[in-house]
Amino acid sequence: MCQGAPTTTLEGMQNTPPIVSFRSVTKEYGTGAGAVRALDDVTVDIRAGEFTAIMGPSGSGKSTFMNVAAGLDDVTRGEVLVTGQPVHRMTDQQRTLLRRDRVGFVFQAFNLVPTLSAAENIELPFELAGRTLDGETRRWIEHLSTVLGLRDRLGHHPAQLSGGQQQRVAIARALASRPAIVFADEPTGNLDTRTSREVLTLLRTACGEYGQTIAMVSHDPVAASYADRVLVIADGRIAADHNRLAPQDISRLLIGLETAA
Numbered sequence: 306m307c308q309g310a311p312t313t314t315l316e317g318m319q320n321t322p323p324i325v326s327f328r329s330v331t332k333e334y335g336t337g338a339g340a341v342r343a344l345d346d347v348t349v350d351i352r353a354g355e356f357t358a359i360m361g362p363s364g365s366g367k368s369t370f371m372n373v374a375a376g377l378d379d380v381t382r383g384e385v386l387v388t389g390q391p392v393h394r395m396t397d398q399q400r401t402l403l404r405r406d407r408v409g410f411v412f413q414a415f416n417l418v419p420t421l422s423a424a425e426n427i428e429l430p431f432e433l434a435g436r437t438l439d440g441e442t443r444r445w446i447e448h449l450s451t452v453l454g455l456r457d458r459l460g461h462h463p464a465q466l467s468g469g470q471q472q473r474v475a476i477a478r479a480l481a482s483r484p485a486i487v488f489a490d491e492p493t494g495n496l497d498t499r500t501s502r503e504v505l506t507l508l509r510t511a512c513g514e515y516g517q518t519i520a521m522v523s524h525d526p527v528a529a530s531y532a533d534r535v536l537v538i539a540d541g542r543i544a545a546d547h548n549r550l551a552p553q554d555i556s557r558l559l560i561g562l563e564t565a566a
């Protein structure tokens with residue numbers, strides 16, 4: 306649980322259901338001799354209000370984990386629950402609605418629409434969902450824009466913004482609908498060190514101040530050190546599960562896995 310998050314008592318933590326639950330999840334791509342097992346009997350929870358980093362060597366299954374958890378991909382075997390809803394039994398359309406209504410995304414490449422202003426990008430998910438912005442949501446977006454330092458950039462288009470500003474717009478867009486979980490895929494991969502630190506601090510603030518649940522895939526031990534919990538995936542399995550770690554401890558953990566392989 307993030308420091309300062311709304312539910313901080315042990316009792317509260319025990320009573321809070323996980324946002325994502327994997328139960329014996331296996332995901333295979335292809336069939337027969339060419340089949341690849343990207344997730345191998347994974348059982349793990351992403352807990353509410355926590356900032357979880359998902360790490361592991363290239364090809365270990367991190368993206369597959371995120372795609373399955375976000376309802377972007379189906380599973381071969383096992384159960385995936387998102388806010389208690391059985392994603393493994395959903396149709397494509399139901400999964401699309403789940404993503405639209407309950408999930409936010411932040412990507413390495415920002416994924417903003419170049420022809421829209423920053424404000425229009427932030428409001429785009431509401432537009433796509435056919436939802437009008439009520440007063441409370443407008444105030445929430447204004448608040449996010451202020452906290453993220455975007456107030457004087459809202460009329461700018463992505464090409465007129467720095468990488469860090471573009472990623473802050475993407476974070477505002479992801480947080481605007483108060484999703485159950487935000488998935489961040491290498492959110493600092495295209496940013497310099499200082500801007501990366503700012504973006505990671507903002508993600509941690511979203512968790513600590515607003516109780517936002519965040520799962521972030523990263524290769525970077527420094528980025529993962531901002532998280533409350535570090536999950537390491539190796540060969541499609543959970544190889545390590547730690548509470549907050551310093552960057553050097555995370556590096557040691559990853560090097561240990563590589564030498565053990």
Ligand SMILES: Nc1ncnc2c1ncn2[C@@H]1O[C@H](COP(=O)(O)OP(=O)(O)OP(=O)(O)O)[C@@H](O)[C@H]1O
Nearest residue numbers: 334335341343361362363364365366367368369370
């Ligand atoms: N669509 C696909 N078809 C076939 N195999 C796939 C597919 N997607 C992923 N894989 C395989 O599944 C395994 C896990 O891939 P995944 O992309 O989840 O790893 P990753 O940890 O995210 O890797 P990276 O850090 O390099 O992005 C790899 O062996 C990969 O080649």
